[in-house]
Amino acid sequence: MSVSTHTATPVAPKTxxxxxxxxxxxxxxxxxxxxxxxxxxxxxxxLTNGAWVKRFEEAAAAYLGVRNVVAVSNCTAGLMLVLxxxxxxxxxxxxxxxxxxxxxxxxxxxxNVLFADSDPHTWTIDPADCAGRTSTADAVVGMHTFGTxxxxxxxxxxxxxxxxxxxxxxxxxxxxxxxxxxxxxxxGLAEVFSLSPTKPLSAGEGGLVxxxxxxxxxxxxxxxxxxxPGDYDARFAGLNARMPELSALVGLSxxxxxxxxxxxxxxxxxRYRDNLADLxxxxxxxxxxxxxxxxxxLGVQVDPDTFGLDRTALARLLSAEGxxxxxxxxxxxxxxxxxRGDFAPPALPVTDRLAARMIxxxxxxxxxxxxxxxxxxxxxxxxVDGSPHAV
Ligand SMILES: *Cc1c(COP(=O)(O)O)cnc(C)c1O
Numbered sequence: 013m014s015v016s017t018h019t020a021t022p023v024a025p026k027t028x029x030x031x032x033x034x035x036x037x038x039x040x041x042x043x044x045x046x047x048x049x050x051x052x053x054x055x056x057x058x059l060t061n062g063a064w065v066k067r068f069e070e071a072a073a074a075y076l077g078v079r080n081v082v083a084v085s086n087c088t089a090g091l092m093l094v095l096x097x098x099x100x101x102x103x104x105x106x107x108x109x110x111x112x113x114x115x116x117x118x119x120x121x122x123x124n125v126l127f128a129d130s131d132p133h134t135w136t137i138d139p140a141d142c143a144g145r146t147s148t149a150d151a152v153v154g155m156h157t158f159g160t161x162x163x164x165x166x167x168x169x170x171x172x173x174x175x176x177x178x179x180x181x182x183x184x185x186x187x188x189x190x191x192x193x194x195x196x197x198x199x200g201l202a203e204v205f206s207l208s209p210t211k212p213l214s215a216g217e218g219g220l221v222x223x224x225x226x227x228x229x230x231x232x233x234x235x236x237x238x239x240x241p242g243d244y245d246a247r248f249a250g251l252n253a254r255m256p257e258l259s260a261l262v263g264l265s266x267x268x269x270x271x272x273x274x275x276x277x278x279x280x281x282x283r284y285r286d287n288l289a290d291l292x293x294x295x296x297x298x299x300x301x302x303x304x305x306x307x308x309x310l311g312v313q314v315d316p317d318t319f320g321l322d323r324t325a326l327a328r329l330l331s332a333e334g335x336x337x338x339x340x341x342x343x344x345x346x347x348x349x350x351x352r353g354d355f356a357p358p359a360l361p362v363t364d365r366l367a368a369r370m371i372x373x374x375x376x377x378x379x380x381x382x383x384x385x386x387x388x389x390x391x392x393x394x395x396v397d398g399s400p401h402a403v
Contacts, residue, residue: 032334033387036309038214039266039273039377046265053257060256068260069220071267076197078222080229083260084236087183087206087219089253091117091153093235094202094221096248097228098177101150106181107137108346109363110155114181115345118153127346129360133298135311136162138362143170145358152178156185156196158340158372159212159306160299164190164199177201182222184308186213187274191302197222202232207263212277212306212377213270215263218255273377274306280375280384281307287388288312291395293319309340309372316369321398323371329394335387336374342367 053064065083073081084090091113095101101122106114108127118125126149128142135157142152152170154162167178180199182188183206188196197203202225205211207218223229234241239250255263288294293315299305316322321329327337344367346357373387 030334030386033336033374033383034376035336035338035372035374036210037376037378038209038216039269040214040216040262041265041269043265046261049261049265050258053261058257060254062257064257064260064264065255068215068255068264068267071264072220073222075267075270076195076222078195078198079224080222080226082221082223082229082232082236083255083263084204084219084221084232084253085255086208086217086253087181087204088113088117089236089251090204090219090221090232091179091181092120093232093251093253094179094204094223094228095121095151095153096235097231098151098179098201103146103149104151104153105142105146105149106153106345107155107157107363108344108358108360109135109157109341109366110181110345111183111341112345112348112350113183114153114155115348115351117181118151119350122150125351127351127358127360127363129362130157130366131163132362132365134160134162134300135297135366136160137167139163139166139170142167147174149176152176153181154178154200155181155183156188158297158309158311159184159188160297161185161188161190161196161303161305163300168200180204183211185306186211186220187270187304187306189302189304191300193302196306198224201225202228207259210308212274212308213263213266215255215259215266218259218263219253277307277375277377280377280379280381281310283381283384284310284373284375284388287385288391291319291392293317293395294391307375309338310375311340311370311372313366313369314371319398320395323369325398326391326394327371329398330387330390333386333390335390338372339367339370340372342370 069081104118104122178200180203182203185196202223207215235250236253239246295313314323
């Protein structure tokens, strides 16, 4: 997928062949404020360890309502540092229905990575299945699938009296809310957002770790700087996981306009759902009562029997009309080469079913409404033409 920066400026009117509809675009507005701040930073020579990362962290902490935000170079590095803080883990449990980075961070820190199945309705990690797979895990990593918050309270209960830390891969979840109204970013030992170009809030590249634990925050600040607190006596083997000043500027500028764009994104999702509501065989993700999803992606499960064709055939028809789509997360982690190992893959029936049926449709915060309608029309035509009942 392209990671070029497209501005939020409306697309020029279409003539002739319709323009291709991308799956996702980062919403970045290079206005005069941002450009002049960048100019200042470039002239100052303070390209890293300057004031803007701190300002971005403070603004994000205020928006999320959390004590500490530690900016990092990306979500993967942030998760690695958080997981490192719980000590050398023997065993870490996480969903298989996720992006590969969730597994990789566990793999770098733990001897054994265990996969749990997902809930068939919310598509997030199933806490009961998680509890059934191990009683000896050192950590649980939950993921807010496509922005829908996973059930952190149940994950914490499933860990029982052993006080196993729950860490949240919140890569998709900036702007999401838990059912109790708290923002995603305020629960677990720590939550880690990604600011890469496909995520709802983007800094180009980057990550934000959130935690109410001041000691952990301090450790992460040292950890992102090789483990060096400043005296060149490394306390532990850290990483170079610093966020550059220019990324912080892009992230801060996007954050300042984020509530507006999130509202717009919600209305685009509603438009999709209204447009496609009467088509059989399409199932949307269930967002728990009271919760809010950032809709990092608009995933739809396609039931081939009732829809008339499967998601791969649907993707092909969309592609013929210049419409991008993706089949996240197929293959799921337990079927990827890196994780197959020498053992038969664990039985994860819900994960396999989701992976086989999922298609994600184009969605980004400044996507034109007409493009949503074009995608919906194309899906509708695919249903009619592809249905075995059609003449
Ligand atoms: C994008 C993503 C990541 C990795 O984020 P980076 O900032 O690119 O390191 C981790 N987990 C999930 C679920 C993701 O989608």
